[in-house]
Amino acid sequence: MTSNGQTAADHIREIERTRLRALVAADMAAARPLHADDFQLITPIGVALSREEYLGAIEAGHIEYRAWEPSDIAVRLNGSAAVIRYRARLEVIFNGHAVPPGEYWHTDTYEHRDGEWMVVWSQATAVGRR
Template sequence: MAQTADATATDPIAERIREVERARLRALVAGDVAAGADLHAPDFQLVTPVGAVLSKGEYLTAIATGHIDYVVWEPGSIDVRVYGNAAVIRYQATLEVLFAGHAVPRATYWHTDSYENIDGHWRAVWSQATEIRQNP
């Protein structure tokens, strides 16, 4: 299995994965679950900042119904490690979200996502977000 650790910004596979991640975020912010469905693997799972685990269906249903409403999701530089047909990405992003109608204040989060190349398309498989808390 070919391995590319710490892929550079000009690596075409790494750049494609970055493009897919940005498209995924745009779809989620827009509430476009049709586009989002194609960017998530069938067995996708999200681990939320509070430790809840959501399947692809649960996550996209929460987006479609407005239970989760991303107001802002602004990613910074996306680091990519490619391992054959799998990849891991990590980045910081600013998020502002409405959760069950309640505003979650704008904050910065670490995001770690794994991707797999499934039938020639890079899709998110696992995703985890962790809030970066400022020390008092």
């Protein structure tokens, strides 16, 4: 438990929700410290992006999140590492082209570094339509 009675898992959930709000708002001052220097995103189409490539694309407007609405966030915590997984509804514009709103699974690894939790790896997978 943290000093305010919040569990570490709840704290990580809060950080992830804060990170998502920062990405939707393209608030790099808020988003950058939540991403490790060696952060890497694997996009739904299998492209690997570094922290600077990903956040730079958002900052430049090449990736514009219109909505990112996570469901319940599951957390598996082991010492200074955690894995989170959740399903989310996303609306995003890539390079000026609107992607149809969709559902995605997100799996992220967090590490506790220098006293702070930060995301290190992230992977998004589109939920198949049936």
